[in-house]
Amino acid sequence: MHISEHISLKELTTLKIGGVARYLASVSEVSELREALHFAEERKLPVIILGGGSNVLIANGEINSLVIKIDIKGxxxxxxxxxxxxxxxxxxxxxxxxxxxxxxxxxxxxxxxxxxxxxxxxxxxxxxxxxxxxxxxxxxxxxxxxxxxxxxxxxxxxxxxxxxxxxxxxxxxxxxxxxxxxxxxxxxxxxxxxxxxxxxxxxKGGIPNLAYRDLKEIFNSQFSILNEREKEERQSRLTPQDVRKAVLDIRSKKFPDLGKFGTAGSFFKNPIISKERFDELKKRFPNLPGFPLTRFDLTSGERSNLVKVPLAWILDNVCNLRGYERGNVKLFEKQPIVLVQNGLASSEEIESFAKEIATRVKEKTGIDIEWEVQKVKSMN
Ligand SMILES: Cc1cc2nc3c(=O)[nH]c(=O)nc-3n(C[C@H](O)[C@H](O)[C@H](O)COP(=O)(O)OP(=O)(O)OC[C@H]3O[C@@H](n4cnc5c(N)ncnc54)[C@H](O)[C@@H]3O)c2cc1C
Structure with missing residues (x-):
C-alpha cells in the first residue's frame, strides 16, 4: 500500500473543491485497508473515506486526516x-x-x-x-x-x-x-x-420500469405511430440496453457536463412533508406536484401519510431561482436542484449559497430542505 502526503483533494471530486490532505492511501485489498487504518490509529489521525468523490463537499485548507480511497476491485x-x-x-x-x-x-x-x-x-x-x-x-x-x-x-x-x-x-x-x-x-x-x-x-427476463414520466414519454414518442396493441407488443420487446439508452438521453439534457462545471449532482434532497402541509401548499400553488408515501413507524406502530415534493419545481416555480447565480455558484438552468460552480468557488462559498437557497425555500413554503451532498467529515 502506498501512502502519499499533502495531496490536493480537489481533483478527486466532481465538485472540484477540497483542501490538501495530510495523507492519502489508495487501498485495493482488505488487508491494505487494515494497514491504512492502523497507520491512522498510530498517528491519531481522523480517517475520511472517499469513493469517486461525486457526492461530497470537502472543506478548503489543510485537512489533517488520512483520506482512504477505496479502490477494491472485482x-x-x-x-x-x-x-x-x-x-x-x-x-x-x-x-x-x-x-x-x-x-x-x-x-x-x-x-x-x-x-x-x-x-x-x-x-x-x-x-x-x-x-x-x-x-x-x-x-x-x-x-x-x-x-x-x-x-x-x-x-x-x-x-x-x-x-x-x-x-x-x-x-x-x-x-x-x-x-x-x-x-x-x-x-x-x-x-x-x-x-x-x-x-x-x-x-434475466424482466419488464421495463417506465413509471417515471420522462422515461415513459421517450418510448411513447418513439412508438407514437403504432396502435395500442402494437405499442404494447413493442414495449414488451424492450431490452435493458434500450432503457439505459433512454435514461442516458434524459440525463444528458438535465445534468451539467462534468468537464465544464464543478458539480455533485442534486445538491438537496426532495423534501418529504406531511399530507396536511402538502394540502395547504397546494391551495397556494395549485400545480405543485407531489408523490404520496406512507411511512410505518415500527416502534410506535403508527402509519403516517407523507408527500415527496420535487424541489426543482419549487425552486423554479415558487422561488423563481432557476439559473440563479451568485459569485461563482449557480443553480443549473436545466435542473435547478443541481448546483454548479465555475471552478473558482471555495467550500465556504458553496455553503453560503446553499444556505441562501434553503432560507429562500423556507420563507416561501415553510419547508426545511436538507443537503443530499455529504459534507466530508472524518470517521473517528
Ligand atoms: C452529475 C451527477 C449526477 C448524479 N446523479 C445522481 C442520481 O441520479 N442519483 C443519485 O442517487 N445520486 C446521483 N449523484 C450523486 C453521486 O453520484 C452518488 O451519490 C454516488 O453514489 C456517489 O459515489 P462516490 O463513489 O462518488 O461517493 P463519494 O462522493 O466518494 O462519497 C459519498 C459518501 O459516501 C462515503 N463513502 C464512499 N465510499 C464508501 C465506502 N466504500 N464505504 C463507506 N462509505 C463510503 C463517503 O465517505 C461520503 O460520505 C450524482 C452526482 C453527479 C456529480
Missing part, C-alpha cells in the same frame, strides 16, 4: 441465486431461482461500469440507474435512486469492515435501514462501517 456473477429481498416489486418475485443472477461487486468498481456490464448481459434491475457517477461502495450510503428505481430494491446484502471492532460483517437489506437518500451508514449506528462489497439481485 465482480462475481452468480447464476440461479434465489432472491431473499423484502422489497420485491411488481412482477419481480415471479419465476424460480434460475431466473435471477446475483452480482457481487467490490466497493471500488465503477457503478456505471457495472450497469454497462449488466445490460450487456441482458440483465434487468439497474438499467434505470444508468449514468450515475461514482463507485459501487457508495451506492448504499445514500441509497442512490433515479427514474423510479432505488438501489435498495436490488441489494441483497452489504459487506462492511466494521472499524469499531476490526471485523468484516455482512448486513442484510433490512439491517441497512434504507430510506429515501438515506441508510444506516449516514447515522451514528453505521458510523465506522466501510463498505467492501455489495450483492445485488438482477433478473
Amino acid at each position: 465482480i462475481e456473477w452468480k447464476e440461479g441465486a434465489p432472491p431473499t429481498l423484502p422489497t420485491l416489486k411488481r412482477g419481480e418475485g415471479k419465476g424460480g431461482a434460475e431466473d435471477f443472477v446475483n452480482v457481487i461487486a467490490s466497493a471500488g468498481e465503477s457503478w456505471d461500469g457495472l450497469v454497462v456490464e449488466a445490460v450487456r448481459r441482458g440483465l434487468w434491475g439497474i438499467e434505470n440507474l444508468s449514468g450515475i457517477p461514482g463507485t459501487v461502495g457508495a451506492t448504499p450510503i445514500q441509497n442512490i435512486g433515479a427514474y423510479g428505481v432505488e438501489i435498495k430494491d436490488l441489494i441483497e446484502w452489504v459487506e462492511v469492515f466494521d472499524t469499531k471492532v476490526g471485523i468484516v460483517r455482512r448486513l442484510s437489506n433490512v439491517e441497512c435501514g434504507f430510506a429515501y437518500r438515506d441508510s444506516i451508514f449516514k447515522h451514528p449506528e453505521g458510523k465506522g462501517f466501510i463498505v467492501l462489497r455489495v450483492a445485488l439481485r438482477l433478473k
